[in-house]
Amino acid sequence: xxxxxxxxxxxxxxxxxxxxxxxxxxxxxxxxxxxxxxxxxxxxxxxxxxxxxxxxxxxxxxxxxxxxxxxxxxxxxxxxxxxxxxxxxxxxxxxxxxxxxxxxxxxxxxxxxxxxxxxxxxxxxxxxxxxxxxxxxxxxxx
Numbered sequence: 001x002x003x004x005x006x007x008x009x010x011x012x013x014x015x016x017x018x019x020x021x022x023x024x025x026x027x028x029x030x031x032x033x034x035x036x037x038x039x040x041x042x043x044x045x046x047x048x049x050x051x052x053x054x055x056x057x058x059x060x061x062x063x064x065x066x067x068x069x070x071x072x073x074x075x076x077x078x079x080x081x082x083x084x085x086x087x088x089x090x091x092x093x094x095x096x097x098x099x100x101x102x103x104x105x106x107x108x109x110x111x112x113x114x115x116x117x118x119x120x121x122x123x124x125x126x127x128x129x130x131x132x133x134x135x136x137x138x139x140x141x142x
Contacts, residue, residue: 004035005141008066008098010089011075013040022075025103028135029073033142037065066092071099071141073134074124077106082120094123099141102127103134 007029012018019040026036037043043061066072072093076082082090093100102116102124109115121127128134 002035004033005070006035006037006068007138008037008039008069008072008089008093009075010039010072010086012078012083012086018078021077025073025075025131028131029138032135032138034138037069039065062089063092066098067096069093069098071101071138073138074100074102074120076102076104076116076120076127079106080108080110082116087117087120090120090123100124101134101137103131104128105130 009022009026009029011022013022022038022040026038029036039062043058043065066089072089074082074086074090076086090100090102100123102120104115104127110117114121115127126134126137128137
């Protein structure tokens with residue numbers, strides 16, 4: 001182990017724009033000094049793997065990714081509600097006692113309930129609305 005704190009970067013990864021955003025954010029986190037588990041690259045989650053009926057392998061890789069992480073950073077963009085896979089990863093990390101931080105750059109909200117679903121919001125230690133703000137919060141975890 002290299003001694004770096006590992007971040008599991010949870011978030012939607014179904015469009016090119018989402019995947020590009022995740023890679024850009026991963027690169028910024030690595031520049032800060034973190035190690036990053038990025039499911040779209042490290043979780044064997046590709047279109048061909050899904051067609052090959054390897055969902056169990058993807059799931060198990062991602063669970064191991066969360067288990068091996070010190071922090072989960074959840075990208076909460078993609079609409080008014082959180083991506084269901086991201087929500088699961090957040091809940092799993094919360095139950096394991098792994099700190100969860102949220103980043104929501106999407107201006108859509110969940111309505112009267114708040115920026116995101118109440119259960120998601122109550123399970124995170126910080127919710128920031130832009131990249132620079134969440135990077136500043138993450139400085140406290142180095």
